[in-house]
Amino acid sequence: MNEYNHIDVRPFGANAGAEVRGIDITSPLEKEVVREIKTAWQAHLVLLFRDQNLEPQQHMTFAQYFGEPQKAGFVPTLKEFPFIRHQEFNKNPGEKISKIGGVNLLWHHDDSFWKVPSKGSILHGIDVPDVGGDTLFVSMIAAYDALSSEMKSMVDNLTCYHDLTFFIQDTIIEEMGMQALERIKKENPPVEHPLVVVQPKTGKKALYVDEMHVSKIKGMHPEESKCLLEFLSQHTSKPEFQCRIRWSNNTVIMWDNLCVKHRGVHDFGTAHREMQRIALVGEHSPKAP
Numbered sequence: 001m002n003e004y005n006h007i008d009v010r011p012f013g014a015n016a017g018a019e020v021r022g023i024d025i026t027s028p029l030e031k032e033v034v035r036e037i038k039t040a041w042q043a044h045l046v047l048l049f050r051d052q053n054l055e056p057q058q059h060m061t062f063a064q065y066f067g068e069p070q071k072a073g074f075v076p077t078l079k080e081f082p083f084i085r086h087q088e089f090n091k092n093p094g095e096k097i098s099k100i101g102g103v104n105l106l107w108h109h110d111d112s113f114w115k116v117p118s119k120g121s122i123l124h125g126i127d128v129p130d131v132g133g134d135t136l137f138v139s140m141i142a143a144y145d146a147l148s149s150e151m152k153s154m155v156d157n158l159t160c161y162h163d164l165t166f167f168i169q170d171t172i173i174e175e176m177g178m179q180a181l182e183r184i185k186k187e188n189p190p191v192e193h194p195l196v197v198v199q200p201k202t203g204k205k206a207l208y209v210d211e212m213h214v215s216k217i218k219g220m221h222p223e224e225s226k227c228l229l230e231f232l233s234q235h236t237s238k239p240e241f242q243c244r245i246r247w248s249n250n251t252v253i254m255w256d257n258l259c260v261k262h263r264g265v266h267d268f269g270t271a272h273r274e275m276q277r278i279a280l281v282g283e284h285s286p287k288a289p
């Protein structure tokens with residue numbers, strides 16, 4: 001039976017990713033259309049919409065169908081729209097991307113260093129390179145399902161520390177100073193999350209671990225923790241679990257932040273790249289099985 005009567009959903013990955021056609025998300029949407037998009041989002045985790053010339057207010061309106069926009073914290077935003085995060089590479093010719101500015105180039109779940117991370121994001125490509133600059137996504141549900149039963153029984157009961165400064169501590173000191181690091185650490189202390197979480201709508205299990213924020217597995221010897229985290233990094237980064245988005249101007253992507261990790265690819269040289277993103281407030285802390 002066809003689940004979709006108002007939208008055309010075309011999967012482009014076996015484990016994650018589908019393009020949604022046949023709708024204009026710059027216009028108000030009927031309840032049934034929103035319901036079908038939610039169904040597709042739940043099933044495919046990453047949704048792609050092409051040729052959507054979103055103005056900031058339209059971006060806000062579309063996001064609010066799926067949740068409450070989240071405050072941006074210290075991330076740059078649009079002046080008139082403080083919930084819309086603004087990212088721009090190569091605005092000025094020859095500028096160097098700092099380690100802080102380039103954190104999106106490492107696998108991560110957004111805001112996992114918060115007790116209640118964002119549940120998803122809606123990202124709009126304003127001006128993107130003609131070549132390069134793809135975004136990669138991994139279904140952490142598929143990655144979990146591919147583990148052996150013995151490994152599942154181990155990771156089901158583990159907890160990780162998620163730390164905002166884990167990957168960029170030295171660069172914060174270099175670019176902002178020690179006082180800034182101490183302030184950021186005080187304002188964002190490490191939090192604990194289960195290594196395996198449950199998607200609240202489907203009950204499916206997913207790995208919740210990434211290279212940017214997870215500093216250690218609770219209760220393990222540091223060498224044990226490092227070894228297991230390295231294995232999980234390699235395992236979850238396999239192309240079999242991925243989908244890859246090729247950007248064009250006015251492409252919009254939304255993804256499930258709990259069950260998907262993602263990263264950008266900086267292979268576009270000095271080309272200009274400008275994006276705007278709205279994160280959605282999480283409904284609760286990630287839950288263990």
